[in-house]
Amino acid sequence: MVLTKYNLGELLELTTETNSELKYGPDDVKGMTITKEIIPTKANVKDTDLKKFLVVHPKEFIFNPRTHGKKIGFGYNSTGETFLISWNNIAFKIKKDAEKLVLPEYLFLHFNRSEWDREACYRSWGSSTEVFSWYALCEMVLELPPIDIQQKYVDIYNAMSLNQQCYERGLEDLKLTCDAYIEELRKKLxxxxxxxxxxxxxxxxxxxxxxxxxxxxxxxxxxxxxxxxxxxxxxxxxxxxxxxxxxxxxxxxxxxxxxxxxxxxxxxxxxxxxxxxxxxxxxxxxxxxxxxxxxxxxxxxxxxxxxxxxxxxxxxxxxxxxxxxxxxxxPNIEIQQDIVNIFKAYNTRKDINEKLKSQIKDICPILIKGSIEEARKEA
The missing domain is CATH 3.90.220.20 (DNA methylase specificity domains)
Known part of the structure; x- marks a missing residue:
């Protein structure tokens, strides 16, 4: 097995599908963070014309060409749902004939590294606003191991992410308990x-x-x-x-x-x-x-x-x-203390969850390095 170098432009293509028929509404509009997460948009889009917004299907990528210091706003649609992003962002996907060469999840591991952010910012240009263009992305070089090795390291990442997501769901249940307790007091006291x-x-x-x-x-x-x-x-x-x-x-x-x-x-x-x-x-x-x-x-x-x-x-x-x-x-001091104890447990678990998310992000460069070294050993 050998490693193969590609320019990203050989593997990727722009997606330019717009919401021209208004199939998707304001609740479908998303944004992205510099920590490479897809989030509900913070903009008020209630009265915005959504016809020009880009449609992002599962397994497609998005990024904000305007750089933010040392990081790029970026996201990967790992869900089974389609969403919208603002037309002034960029959406792309893996070319059909390149799907046998690279897994989208493996490609996301590549983008989800501080090393990639540094290179992307280095390739950005501008005066008042620096821009990382689609063409700059296409010029970047990627060293790829075979698909089976990619899948092995993607599986490791997915297992860690699944554990973190399960932990996060339990965290939200605890918050709901605390909020319900407060709401009951608000109504009764x-x-x-x-x-x-x-x-x-x-x-x-x-x-x-x-x-x-x-x-x-x-x-x-x-x-x-x-x-x-x-x-x-x-x-x-x-x-x-x-x-x-x-x-x-x-x-x-x-x-x-x-x-x-x-x-x-x-x-x-x-x-x-x-x-x-x-x-x-x-x-x-x-x-x-x-x-x-x-x-x-x-x-x-x-x-x-x-x-x-x-x-x-x-x-x-x-x-x-x-x-x-x-x-x-x-309420009386005993009830206050009970609520504080629940809230303290929630905050403790919240901190643990943030550490888990940070560890998952930090493991991306390790997984990429491990996959490349494994391919070299088997060459």
Whole structure:
């Protein structure tokens, strides 16, 4: 058995079928991520003319020609369903006479590697926007082992993916249990004003006890993250200190994708955040658990509420007065703890699932390398 080199243009062809007859609707529109996943589109396509959108059948590929830093938005339709993508993306498939040379799943392993992203970005051109064109893709070289070796390594990848997907389905069942519990409380218990349970914090870093390593930003996923700001020369004395179990949020909600940036410090060390953020704490943890409140903040209902109750012209803000005026179901502390335990189990399993997904992606270059080495040994 030998390895054979091909230009990708010898194996691939564009797919240009459009949704001209409107066979598919808004619910069929998909997007892609730089982690090579197909996802429901984030764009509002309700009133969009879908006739020009590209039709993507099973075993076909898509990519966004506009590069995103060091990665390419890319996806492979591994499902049995057909979907749509925006006409300004590119869709392609394996040529009919090349199907005996390369498996689409094996080709996806090739694309799902950081090595391929680096080469694709290197081959991209442009000034304000760099573009990785179809022609640049066709010029790339691929070294292929025989089909039976390809299948062997595809089977390994598929087995790992199947295990991860089964784990993820169990994860969603756990989340539904937690959401159902909260929904039951929401219907049965009287809602209490949050302002009676929380208060502002205003501890500044005036003595510079905490340095730049303690500075954090806040994501719309309700997490503290390493700051993306350039902190060189920035005075840290005005920065707010966020102690463990305290909360901080960004009042500005416009251009945030319908979400509010808010987080609880779940670590064992203080953080620093910008003085423009609002920092607050629970007054009495025997009445309200910070972890329970944190869970309520993570629900999509709270995102919608905070966005609806934001006010302003050039930018809309969810002020402290509005935060205090929220009404939540607050059961006794034992029930709060039960819900927190379920939610904690969900978050633990969620973290494990993300690690599994990362491991599956990380194994792609190993599988490609293994298949090539095996073909060389048998040559």
């Amino acid at each position: 009287p809602h209490k004003k949050l302002g009676n349970y929380i208060s502002l914090c205003d501890t500044k870093n005036e003595d510079l006890q905490y340095g730049v390593d303690s500075v954090r930003g806040i994501s719309i996923e309700k997490r503290f993250i390493d700051t993306k700001a350039n902190m060189e020369g920035v005075p840290l004395k005005p920065y707010e200190v966020v102690f463990p179990n305290e909360f901080a949020y960004v009042t500005v909600t416009s251009r945030n994708g319908g979400k509010i940036s808010l987080a609880r410090n779940t670590s064992h060390k203080p953080y620093l955040c910008s003085s423009s953020y609002i920092v607050f704490k629970v007054n009495n943890i025997e009445e309200l658990l910070p972890a329970y409140l944190s869970m309520l903040f993570e629900r999509s209902e709270f995102n919608r509420y905070s966005r609806f109750n934001s006010w302003g012209s050039a930018r809309e803000t969810f002020d402290w007065e509005e935060m205090q005026d929220i009404h939540f179901p607050i």
